[in-house]
Amino acid sequence: VSAVAFVMIILRYIYGWQNYIRHEHLDALGRLLIVVATGWFYFLVMEIIFGIYGREADEVAVRILQFQVNPWAIWMFIFVGITYFLPVAIWLSKTGRRNLWIMSFACISVNVGMWLERFLIIVPGLARKQLLTFDWYTYRPSSIEWILVGGTFAMVSLLMLLIARVVPLIPLYDIKEAEILRTEIKIGRVSVPATFRED
Numbered sequence: 416v417s418a419v420a421f422v423m424i425i426l427r428y429i430y431g432w433q434n435y436i437r438h439e440h441l442d443a444l445g446r447l448l449i450v451v452a453t454g455w456f457y458f459l460v461m462e463i464i465f466g467i468y469g470r471e472a473d474e475v476a477v478r479i480l481q482f483q484v485n486p487w488a489i490w491m492f493i494f495v496g497i498t499y500f501l502p503v504a505i506w507l508s509k510t511g512r513r514n515l516w517i518m519s520f521a522c523i524s525v526n527v528g529m530w531l532e533r534f535l536i537i538v539p540g541l542a543r544k545q546l547l548t549f550d551w552y553t554y555r556p557s558s559i560e561w562i563l564v565g566g567t568f569a570m571v572s573l574l575m576l577l578i579a580r581v582v583p584l585i586p587l588y589d590i591k592e593a594e595i596l597r598t599e600i601k602i603g604r605v606s607v608p609a610t611f612r613e614d
Contacts, residue, residue, distance in 0.1 A: 416451050417502070420444045421522035422575070424515055426584065429576075438513045445512030449503055452525070456499045473540070480539040487539045494535060498528025 420441065427436040466474040481491045502521040505511035512518060538554045601607075 416444070416448055417522040417525035420448065421519060421526065424519050424522070426579065428515075430579075441515070441518055442509065442512045445506040445518065448521075448525075449506045452499055452503050452506075459495075477540045481535055484539075487535065490531060491535055494528050494531040497524040498532065 423436050423440070423444070426432060463478060467478055480487050482488055502525050505517055505521040510517070511521065541554065
């Protein structure tokens, strides 16, 4: 959901969709992200607790690596901080949900945290899979792996922008149906925006 919010912010900026993707939409997405992130955090804690409670040797060894052995322990705490605590603290404030830059920062931190989660699931377990302890090592990505990651991000971004030029991302019917006019009408003491209704 945070990736969707970040893409919405980018498309709003690139294509000038300020009238279609408004601050109210980002505010609602921020509230939804609080619920989704809290549910995700609950499942993460349950996964860790049940993994340790099951006392399967491999699972316990990976959890010990993730929480007690550096550099994995440091990465684990950074992962939890930037995936849950930092973004939820931002999304709990109305200013954080409505400011495009702050919302973008929170969404990017969640996406980086999700990448770190995959990294922490795969790499510590593979580093200790050999039976002989002198074969154990700390993983360091090669330049080819960095190029593959960067190329993947570039390819997805390019394809999405190309598709956005061909396929309308906002349905025209919805735009016409809920078009907001620039004029306001006064009802009692309150001024409200007039809406266009097709008869």
